[in-house]
Amino acid sequence: MKLEAILSPLELPALGKRDLRETVCVVFDVLRATSTFVTALHNGAKAIVPVSEISEALAIKKNQPDVLLGGERNGIRISPEGIDFDLGNSPREYTPEKVRSKTIVSTTTNGTRALRACFGAKIVLASSFLNLSATAKFLRQKNFGDILLVCAGTEENTAIEDVLAAGALCEILSSSATVGTLSDSAETALLTYTQTKSDLATAIGNSQNGRRLLVIPELRDDVAFCLQRDIFPIIAKMETNGAIRRG
Amino acid sequence: MKLEAILSPLELPALGKRDLRETVCVVFDVLRATSTFVTALHNGAKAIVPVSEISEALAIKKNQPDVLLGGERNGIRISPEGIDFDLGNSPREYTPEKVRSKTIVSTTTNGTRALRACFGAKIVLASSFLNLSATAKFLRQKNFGDILLVCAGTEENTAIEDVLAAGALCEILSSSATVGTLSDSAETALLTYTQTKSDLATAIGNSQNGRRLLVIPELRDDVAFCLQRDIFPIIAKMETNGAIRRG
Numbered sequence: 376m377k378l379e380a381i382l383s384p385l386e387l388p389a390l391g392k393r394d395l396r397e398t399v400c401v402v403f404d405v406l407r408a409t410s411t412f413v414t415a416l417h418n419g420a421k422a423i424v425p426v427s428e429i430s431e432a433l434a435i436k437k438n439q440p441d442v443l444l445g446g447e448r449n450g451i452r453i454s455p456e457g458i459d460f461d462l463g464n465s466p467r468e469y470t471p472e473k474v475r476s477k478t479i480v481s482t483t484t485n486g487t488r489a490l491r492a493c494f495g496a497k498i499v500l501a502s503s504f505l506n507l508s509a510t511a512k513f514l515r516q517k518n519f520g521d522i523l524l525v526c527a528g529t530e531e532n533t534a535i536e537d538v539l540a541a542g543a544l545c546e547i548l549s550s551s552a553t554v555g556t557l558s559d560s561a562e563t564a565l566l567t568y569t570q571t572k573s574d575l576a577t578a579i580g581n582s583q584n585g586r587r588l589l590v591i592p593e594l595r596d597d598v599a600f601c602l603q604r605d606i607f608p609i610i611a612k613m614e615t616n617g618a619i620r621r622g
Numbered sequence: 623m624k625l626e627a628i629l630s631p632l633e634l635p636a637l638g639k640r641d642l643r644e645t646v647c648v649v650f651d652v653l654r655a656t657s658t659f660v661t662a663l664h665n666g667a668k669a670i671v672p673v674s675e676i677s678e679a680l681a682i683k684k685n686q687p688d689v690l691l692g693g694e695r696n697g698i699r700i701s702p703e704g705i706d707f708d709l710g711n712s713p714r715e716y717t718p719e720k721v722r723s724k725t726i727v728s729t730t731t732n733g734t735r736a737l738r739a740c741f742g743a744k745i746v747l748a749s750s751f752l753n754l755s756a757t758a759k760f761l762r763q764k765n766f767g768d769i770l771l772v773c774a775g776t777e778e779n780t781a782i783e784d785v786l787a788a789g790a791l792c793e794i795l796s797s798s799a800t801v802g803t804l805s806d807s808a809e810t811a812l813l814t815y816t817q818t819k820s821d822l823a824t825a826i827g828n829s830q831n832g833r834r835l836l837v838i839p840e841l842r843d844d845v846a847f848c849l850q851r852d853i854f855p856i857i858a859k860m861e862t863n864g865a866i867r868r869g
Contacts, residue, residue: 382780383807386632389778531636533629535806559782559829560630566825567810570817578813582806 376514377521378548379558380541384485384528387492399519400493401500401510401544404527405536406584407464408486409611410503410601411445414466416621417506417607419475423619425487429455432480443474446482453482465597466505478618485534489527490613496523499613500622504540508605511547513622522548524561535567535582536601539575542568543604575602623761624768625795626805627788631732631775634739646766647740648747648757648791651774652783653831654711655733656858657750657848658692661713663868664753664854666722670866672734676702679727690721693729700729712844713752725865732781736774737860743770746860747869751787755852758794760869769795771808782814782829783848786822789815822849 381387403409412423424442426432432444433455445462446453453460462468462479469479486501493499497519502510514522524544526537542564548554549565557565571578579585579602589595612622628634650656659670671689673679679691680702692709693700700707709715709726716726733748740746744766749757761769771791773784789811795801796812804812818825826832826849836842859869 382629382810383633385636386630389632529806532805533807533810535809538806538810558779559776559785560780562782562825562829563629563780563785563810563814566817567813570813578809582809 376519376548376554377556378524378545378554378561379521380524380526380560380564382526382538382560382563383533384488385531387488390492395493395496398496398521398523399498399500399514400496400523400525401502402486402489402493402525402527403502403537403540404483404486404489405503405540405601406534406588407466407597407601408481408483408527409501410505411464411466411469411481412501412619413503413506413607413609413611415469415474415479416611416619417609418469418471420469420477420479422478424478424480424617425490425619426480426482427484427487429453429482432482433458435480439478442478442480445479465594467597467600485527485529489525491617493525501611501613501619502540502544504543504602504604506605506607506609506611507540507543508547509608509610511544513610514548515551524564529584532583534584536579536584538564539568539571539578542566543572623766623795623801624803625771625792625801625808626768627771627773627807627811629773629785629807629810630780631735632778634735637739642740642743645743645768645770646745646747646761647743647770647772648749649733649736649740649772649774650749650784650787651730651733651736652750652787652848653781653835654713654844654848655728655730655774656748657752658711658713658716658728659748659866660750660753660854660856660858662716662721662726663858663866664856665716665718667716667724667726669725671725671727671864672737672866673727673729674731674734676700676729679729680705682727686725690724690726692726712841714844714847732774732776736772738864740772748858748860748866749787749791751790751849751851753852753854753856753858754787754790755794756855756857758791760857761795762798771811776831779830781831783826783831785811786815786818786825789813790819
């Protein structure tokens with residue numbers, strides 16, 4: 376098993392030139408897209424359809440009125456042309472009562488871009504601290520050849536919470552005899568995690584996204600929520616049509 | 623002072639879209655291009671002209687026969703069309719006897735690409751562990767606004783020795799009151815360095831480039847050479863024509 380990581384969203388376009396057919400991609404957008412997806416699927420959502428643009432979400436809703444629309448821009452729930460989105464982007468909103476048996480169309484710029492960059496891979500998973508061990512268990516059981524950890528980042532920048540989750544997954548996978556080499560990028564993620572794991576809350580609280588969320592009263596608890604380790608024993612798998620389901 | 627880092631060479635093309643006029647770029651290609659440049663300049667070389675292609679080096683030599691040609695491909699000194707290059711890419715070859723008062727045209731793929739990506743920046747420095755404190759001293763004296771640490775990497779990949787040198791520079795600069803915020807990428811470099819600084823030789827020995835060099839008998843000592851801290855009290859500054867001189 377070879378472990379590699381993409382630490383910046385600016386590395387994503389180059390994925391299009393690679394043959395990913397034998398590679399398993401694991402996408403992290405810890406604050407908050409992939410944490411929200413995993414929470415929703417654990418709480419019974421049928422599928423998540425990630426889209427980049429609000430207009431894409433509205434177009435799907437027009438054809439399938441029973442989908443829920445989720446997402447936010449700058450921490451505020453979206454209300455285009457008087458249509459209220461059903462959900463924001465806080466995982467704590469995605470309760471069983473709200474999401475059970477529902478398909479959720481979720482707008483997320485970086486999460487969608489990262490997931491779409493992995494199209495063509497053998498398997499694409501969306502992961503987070505919330506289901507890290509379940510993701511690792513799946514990867515170890517199958518003994519895949521190449522694993523690419525994709526840190527979705529924020530706008531054009533590396534987001535350290537994604538690097539830390541990727542590093543935490545490296546730590547679990549490295550403890551297995553099946554892992555051969557770590558690329559320098561995967562090693563960077565692992566070392567960054569090792570240095571901070573005794574106090575992840577501080578490391579992520581100082582990050583660009585952490586600082587942004589912690590000053591918004593309604594959203595600040597999302598940071599602690601998304602740092603919870605292994606509360607959901609599920610994997611989230613992207614289908615070839617781009618929808619994400621419980622695997 | 624704002625500190626930011628580019629951890630992968632795949633992030634370089636996006637630099638072309640940024641306004642770097644108020645940014646100081648510091649380029650690291652620790653194994654071995656920038657370490658070699660700094661060594662050569664310390665030992666009296668007049669200038670280094672980094673080029674990507676062997677053909678570029680030969681074209682310059684044709685017009686300026688007194689330049690020295692330096693570089694290697696896969697650890698072997700270059701001998702195209704029967705013309706021996708004067709120097710390989712090992713910093714230990716760049717002795718005062720060989721390089722004093724000479725202009726050296728040096729072929730290095732990633733180093734050149736990283737330096738060229740910084741064209742238009744306020745100042746561009748080539749740095750390494752060998753002159754890290756001198757680089758930091760220069761940056762602190764001038765109290766620049768934005769500093770971008772550029773890890774040149776290897777081919778399309780992150781090279782951890784570049785991340786570690788960038789992290790070491792972050793550590794020095796962070797200890798100064800003049801540093802405001804670290805981007806998540808700079809923080810990743812700093813944490814990676816903090817985790818490994820007590821045994822950098824092992825961390826770099828396990829890296830992609832470290833492993834490659836350590837199995838070549840004539841080059842293995844380059845790894846330990848390039849890890850030496852602050853043996854050269856100079857800075858290496860790129861001019862607008864792309865040549866690098868002692869600053």
